[in-house]
Amino acid sequence: EIAERFVTEALSLTAHEAYELKVVDLLADSREELMEKINGKKISIAGKEVVLNTSNYVFVEIERPLQAVVYDIISNPQIAVILLLLGVYLLIFGLTSPGMMAEVVGAILLILAFAGLGVIQINYAAIFLILLGILFLIAELLTPTYGPLAVASVISITMGLLMLVEEPMMPNEFYEVFPKLAVGLGIGIASFMTFVLIKIIKIRRKRSSVGEVAGLRGEVIEFRNGKGFAKVRGEIWSIESKDELRKGDEIVVIERRDLTLEVKRVDGAEGGDRKVAEKAEGETQ
Structure with missing residues (x-):
């Protein structure tokens, strides 16, 4: 009956209630008390009666992985x-x-x-x-x-x-x-x-010590919200620009600030992505 109520009513019991209803065999406040209470207790294993002997128990702590x-x-x-x-x-x-x-x-x-x-x-x-x-x-x-x-x-x-x-x-x-x-x-x-x-x-x-990068030209690799990356002199540089750049645009370096280049788009130079987009717009019109 109790087992059925666990399923049908989602029955929840306190420790003492479970003991009174014989859901559990005994109550213990610690591991040591548990070992004392089960010492000499008879249990059935595979049809055979076994007497528990926990008088000389040793706790082995297993570290969690x-x-x-x-x-x-x-x-x-x-x-x-x-x-x-x-x-x-x-x-x-x-x-x-x-x-x-x-x-x-x-x-x-x-x-x-x-x-x-x-x-x-x-x-x-x-x-x-x-x-x-x-x-x-x-x-x-x-x-x-x-x-x-x-x-x-x-x-x-x-x-x-x-x-x-x-x-x-x-x-x-x-x-x-x-x-x-x-x-x-x-x-x-x-x-x-x-x-x-x-x-x-x-x-x-x-x-960089051999010559300034100002005036060098490069190609935009990625650019969003004023920042991105460009290939200049065979090197990948972080770039910033006030121009709206796209992948493939040709740029010229204005100045260098540490590892970031201030660049602008070369007049008349537009990347492949921009040309494809404009061509598509023209065909749509």
């Missing part, structure tokens, strides 16, 4: 929703304001949020983070951002490795190595990217 700790944090409903909202807002902000790298953080937070909300399995989330970190690493090598993408790559790959959960077919030794592998790989990637960035900065400073 890091994967479980991380999953408990992100699976908290409040934290998962916060991660989701932050991820969406940062992704939108990053896509509308290039150069801030907010979309990078947003992508990582969205994957964590989806894992916490149960939209994707924790192992899939870990794999996505690892792949995302590899993409960040490739992007950093192709278009140096002087740090943000490299840092995001290290964080994403490390978190992905730490979040991988043991599978039935996975050898225990292989699973136990993952935390050390994650930390070691993270340190290795960070060291490598630091070395590469230092070399790039030295080369760029050396080239």
Whole structure:
């Protein structure tokens, strides 16, 4: 009858109520008290009567794996929703304001949020983070951002490795190595990217000291809301401009401020995207 009420009425009982209704056999306020009360108790296992002997018990503490700790944090409903909202807002902000790298953080937070909300399995989330970190690493090598993408790559790959959960077919030794592998790989990637960035900065400073970049021409790679990237003298530079630029536009450098170039569009020079758009408008008219 009680079992039926648990299902049909969603019955909820306190500890003492459960004891009075014989839902539980005994009450204990601590592990030690529990071991004392069950000592000498007779139970039936596989049709055989067994007497419990807990007079010489020893508690063995099993440390929770890091994967479980991380999953408990992100699976908290409040934290998962916060991660989701932050991820969406940062992704939108990053896509509308290039150069801030907010979309990078947003992508990582969205994957964590989806894992916490149960939209994707924790192992899939870990794999996505690892792949995302590899993409960040490739992007950093192709278009140096002087740090943000490299840092995001290290964080994403490390978190992905730490979040991988043991599978039935996975050898225990292989699973136990993952935390050390994650930390070691993270340190290795960070060291490598630091070395590469230092070399790039030295080369760029050396080239800049040979001659000023003012007056040089280049081609716009990406541009939104007054900021973007352009290829000048075979190098990828962050640019700012008061002109409305599009991908493929030819630009000329006005001045250089640290690692950012102030540019303007070359008169009469329009990128391929702009020409295609204007041609389409003309045909429509």
